[in-house]
Amino acid sequence: MRKIVIALVLLLFVLSSGLVNAAAPLQQEGGQEYTVQADDWLSKLADKFYGDVFNWPAIWLGTNQKAAADSSFAMISNPDIVEVGQKLWIPDAEEAAALLAEYSGGAAPAAATGGAPSGTLRVAWDIPVQLDPAFASSDSEIAILNAVYDYLVDIDPGNNIRPRLATRWAVSGDGLTYTFTLASGATFHDGSPLTANDVVWTFNRLRDPALELPTADLYQNITNVEATGDLEVTFTLAETNPFFLFDLSDNHAVILQADTADPATEFNGTGPFRVVNYTPEDRMQLQANENYFMPGKPGVAELEFIFFSDQAASVDALRGGQVDLVMRMPTPLFLALENEAGINTVSVPTNGFDLIRLRSDREPGNDPRVIQAMKLATDRQAIFETVTLGLGAVGRDSPIGPLFTAYYSEATAMPQRDPAAAQALLAEAGYPDGLQLDLHVPDSGDRPDLAVVLKEQWAEAGIDVNVIVEPESVYYGDNGWLEVDLGITGWGSRPIPQFYLDVMLVCDAEWNESHYCNPEFDQLVQTAGTTLNEQERVQAYNEIQRILIEEGPVIIPYFFPQLGAISENFTGLELKAFAGRTDLTTIRPAQSQ
Amino acid sequence: MATEDRFAPLPAPIWKTSRSTPRWLRTLTRLYTQPASAFGTTVFLFFIIIALIGPFIAPYGATEQIRADARQVPSAAHFFGTDRLGRDIFSRVIIGSRDILELAGLGTLLAVLAGTLFGLASGYKGGLFDEILFRLFDSLLAMPALLLALLLLGTIGPSRNSILAVIVVVYTPIVGRVVRSVVLGVKPKGFIEAAQVQGETTFHILFREILPSVFPALAVEAALRFSYAIFLVASLGFLGVGIQPPSPDWGLMVNEARNYVSLTPWALYFPAAAISLLVIGVNLMADGLKRALQVDI
Numbered sequence: 001m002r003k004i005v006i007a008l009v010l011l012l013f014v015l016s017s018g019l020v021n022a023a024a025p026l027q028q029e030g031g032q033e034y035t036v037q038a039d040d041w042l043s044k045l046a047d048k049f050y051g052d053v054f055n056w057p058a059i060w061l062g063t064n065q066k067a068a069a070d071s072s073f074a075m076i077s078n079p080d081i082v083e084v085g086q087k088l089w090i091p092d093a094e095e096a097a098a099l100l101a102e103y104s105g106g107a108a109p110a111a112a113t114g115g116a117p118s119g120t121l122r123v124a125w126d127i128p129v130q131l132d133p134a135f136a137s138s139d140s141e142i143a144i145l146n147a148v149y150d151y152l153v154d155i156d157p158g159n160n161i162r163p164r165l166a167t168r169w170a171v172s173g174d175g176l177t178y179t180f181t182l183a184s185g186a187t188f189h190d191g192s193p194l195t196a197n198d199v200v201w202t203f204n205r206l207r208d209p210a211l212e213l214p215t216a217d218l219y220q221n222i223t224n225v226e227a228t229g230d231l232e233v234t235f236t237l238a239e240t241n242p243f244f245l246f247d248l249s250d251n252h253a254v255i256l257q258a259d260t261a262d263p264a265t266e267f268n269g270t271g272p273f274r275v276v277n278y279t280p281e282d283r284m285q286l287q288a289n290e291n292y293f294m295p296g297k298p299g300v301a302e303l304e305f306i307f308f309s310d311q312a313a314s315v316d317a318l319r320g321g322q323v324d325l326v327m328r329m330p331t332p333l334f335l336a337l338e339n340e341a342g343i344n345t346v347s348v349p350t351n352g353f354d355l356i357r358l359r360s361d362r363e364p365g366n367d368p369r370v371i372q373a374m375k376l377a378t379d380r381q382a383i384f385e386t387v388t389l390g391l392g393a394v395g396r397d398s399p400i401g402p403l404f405t406a407y408y409s410e411a412t413a414m415p416q417r418d419p420a421a422a423q424a425l426l427a428e429a430g431y432p433d434g435l436q437l438d439l440h441v442p443d444s445g446d447r448p449d450l451a452v453v454l455k456e457q458w459a460e461a462g463i464d465v466n467v468i469v470e471p472e473s474v475y476y477g478d479n480g481w482l483e484v485d486l487g488i489t490g491w492g493s494r495p496i497p498q499f500y501l502d503v504m505l506v507c508d509a510e511w512n513e514s515h516y517c518n519p520e521f522d523q524l525v526q527t528a529g530t531t532l533n534e535q536e537r538v539q540a541y542n543e544i545q546r547i548l549i550e551e552g553p554v555i556i557p558y559f560f561p562q563l564g565a566i567s568e569n570f571t572g573l574e575l576k577a578f579a580g581r582t583d584l585t586t587i588r589p590a591q592s593q
Numbered sequence: 594m595a596t597e598d599r600f601a602p603l604p605a606p607i608w609k610t611s612r613s614t615p616r617w618l619r620t621l622t623r624l625y626t627q628p629a630s631a632f633g634t635t636v637f638l639f640f641i642i643i644a645l646i647g648p649f650i651a652p653y654g655a656t657e658q659i660r661a662d663a664r665q666v667p668s669a670a671h672f673f674g675t676d677r678l679g680r681d682i683f684s685r686v687i688i689g690s691r692d693i694l695e696l697a698g699l700g701t702l703l704a705v706l707a708g709t710l711f712g713l714a715s716g717y718k719g720g721l722f723d724e725i726l727f728r729l730f731d732s733l734l735a736m737p738a739l740l741l742a743l744l745l746l747g748t749i750g751p752s753r754n755s756i757l758a759v760i761v762v763v764y765t766p767i768v769g770r771v772v773r774s775v776v777l778g779v780k781p782k783g784f785i786e787a788a789q790v791q792g793e794t795t796f797h798i799l800f801r802e803i804l805p806s807v808f809p810a811l812a813v814e815a816a817l818r819f820s821y822a823i824f825l826v827a828s829l830g831f832l833g834v835g836i837q838p839p840s841p842d843w844g845l846m847v848n849e850a851r852n853y854v855s856l857t858p859w860a861l862y863f864p865a866a867a868i869s870l871l872v873i874g875v876n877l878m879a880d881g882l883k884r885a886l887q888v889d890i
Contacts, residue, residue, distance in 0.1 A: 452839045456658050467837050481703035
């Protein structure tokens with residue numbers, strides 16, 4: 001009897017090792033090189049080498065690591081796209097496992113320090129108005145969403161996609177099908193578990209044309225969302241979209257429980273914090289979610305959002321110790337805080353900018369020489385130094401900023417400032433005595449100062465500007481800003497440049513404030529936004545930048561920075577370009593070691 | 594209050610005056626008998642002179658931005674320092690005095706004119722017209738001046754003319770009230786009845802018979818309203834609904850400097866001090882005027 005058992009056990013071992021060998025990947029120790037063939041994509045290769053489509057991040061990160069040292073490998077910025085002939089590095093199983101673990105959130109380093117969450121973090125914000133995720137837009141509203149709910153994927157400060165509720169995903173070869181695996185063990189604050197149905201319900205709501213939500217346009221390319229497993233969701237697209245994952249991480253796209261009746265008041269999410277108390281226009285008190293699916297997060301036991309109607313007051317509160325973190329403040333207050341004891345200041349560059357535009361569909365802007373004259377009369381460097389005090393970056397009249405390293409180009413030279421030439425151009429266009437215009441400006445941020453500096457600069461070219469400063473609710477209310485001839489508008493930071501082109505500069509764009517319409521330009525934007533060929537996209541963006549500098553309708557003098565200040569009692573702040581999306585789970589009380 | 598002043602012993606006048614001295618000069622000397630009103634009158638006259646000669650003595654333009662000199666501490670080159678855009682604060686305060694005095698002065702004048710007309714007509718006529726008009730004025734008076742101003746500006750939009758309109762709407766009721774009460778006190782007097790019997794026109798009765806009695810109270814009220822009007826213009830500028838940038842409006846300067854108070858505190862303190870000084874000065878002058886004119890009756 002005993003001999004039979006031993007024999008069976010040995011047989012089992014042999015068979016199982018045989019199985020392992022049969023499914024063993026065709027790889028050698030230490031990893032190998034691989035050259036991309038036609039019809040190859042990362043998930044397919046992951047399947048081939050690891051037996052699992054969801055292991056593609058291992059190849060991506062492995063190649064990028066190699067590329068840092070060996071120039072024969074090219075860095076892959078967008079893992080959905082690989083070119084034929086591109087060299088990839090396929091790490092071995094061990095290395096792959098390590099890379100995958102690092103990619104899936106890297107909770108290990110955070111959990112190593114501190115154990116249980118402790119302390120209370122008080123954050124100052126503007127007063128939130130709209131708490132329904134489908135309509136929320138301001139930093140404070142998004143910050144609440146980011147704490148109470150989760151997104152499918154996040155965008156890290158380096159503009160890379162990171163897993164969140166979706167731990168792994170794969171994309172089909174034709175780029176039209178995306179399959180996501182959801183985290184297991186994630187639960188809503190009311191105790192019910194997260195299922196694929198919740199994701200399906202959330203996105204069907206966001207893209208429902210009947211509800212007329214701001215995201216309906218963004219997601220109209222999705223033809224189908226369905227649950228293909230208890231924790232698996234599949235999206236089907238009509239057209240290829242190389243930025244689809246960024247679109248999925250849109251500020252509105254937090255995952256709600258299916259059939260939530262009133263998202264604006266129920267606050268039932270899967271997120272790292274649970275709402276304990278909300279007093280509108282005063283404060284919101286939250287507690288760490290003990291059942292949060294990511295281990296080691298959050299770092300603080302209690303979170304409090306305190307609302308201020310005045311940014312200067314919130315900075316004073318930080319100085320006085322009533323709040324610990326402020327992420328929206330006027331630039332001069334930031335400079336004052338830099339030298340303050342007990343407070344650490346942080347500034348990160350962003351893709352957000354202020355732009356000046358003249359309507360190009362009617363007089364006087366319909367004559368391109370008038371807009372050219374305005375561009376010639378503007379000294380962007382001077383504006384950058386005076387208005388944003390040297391923080392951020394100088395602009396080049398295009399929304400593709402220096403942070404988009406793959407797409408930003410200085411190939412087209414910016415013309416030197418020349419007020420005399422501007423005046424001559426105006427005369428040529430039929431305005432020998434110059435122009436008189438009303439400039440509408442919202443009263444937030446550095447925009448009023450920008451208006452005043454611009455007025456002085458343009459006066460030298462014979463353009464007489466009458467500055468009208470309005471509260472934001474008046475400037476943006478009833479879409480008045482889309483109607484005025486000359487206006488200054490602020491655009492918040494977004495992770496991809498395509499967004500600005502699609503909503504601001506194409507002929508039928510929803511927010512085409514300059515009423516610019518150039519079919520050749522539209523064609524380039526279309527190409528850039530749909531092609532899976534990275535080279536083609538880079539070329540399209542370069543051409544777009546050239547057109548915008550030479551004949552475009554907008555003046556972009558600078559990209560503003562995102563500023564933050566945190567009390568020295570806390571560490572771990574990783575400020576993001578869009579302040580509301582800053583991950584508050586990385587912050588924990590400073591150890592007094 | 595009025596009766597106590599009336600019977601208080603007069604201090605010795607600073608200069609000898611007689612019946613032949615013009616009335617305004619007599620009033621002026623009486624203003625200088627008290628230290629408080631002397632101070633107030635001096636401040637007021639000083640700002641009037643500054644407003645007149647300001648643009649000629651200001652070392653820099655009001656909107657001239659010198660980037661290299663931005664955020665400088667007060668010094669010999671810039672007496673009050675410079676703001677964040679490199680504009681000289683001293684020049685802005687001086688040139689801004691003209692704007693604020695002009696706006697507040699013109700507005701007060703219009704309000705006084707309108708209030709006088711309404712008060713005279715209504716007080717003399719009486720009846721339903723008087724009732725309705727002054728109930729309307731009462732309801733306007735019930736609202737805080739700033740609130741009323743904001744409501745109006747929200748409707749008609751901020752500009753120089755709309756601020757004038759706001760001052761007129763906000764202060765006409767008070768002036769009207771004062772005038773009306775004096776008219777009601779004078780109406781039963783004998784000389785009015787005599788004039789009516791004589792067949793004088795209403796115009797004559799109102800402006801040749803009644804108005805002289807109204808004038809002292811009106812002058813005091815006008816001076817008081819003027820100080821409030823200055824404060825109102827500065828407040829509206831501070832709230833951002835007054836004259837638009839880059840105008841050197843003192844209230845606007847205070848608002849713009851608020852965020853920079855840790856970097857350029859002088860950009861805030863000097864305009865604020867100017868506002869305080871002028872408002873207190875005119876107010877003290879109005880007080881002195883009240884005493885001086887009551888004496889003359």
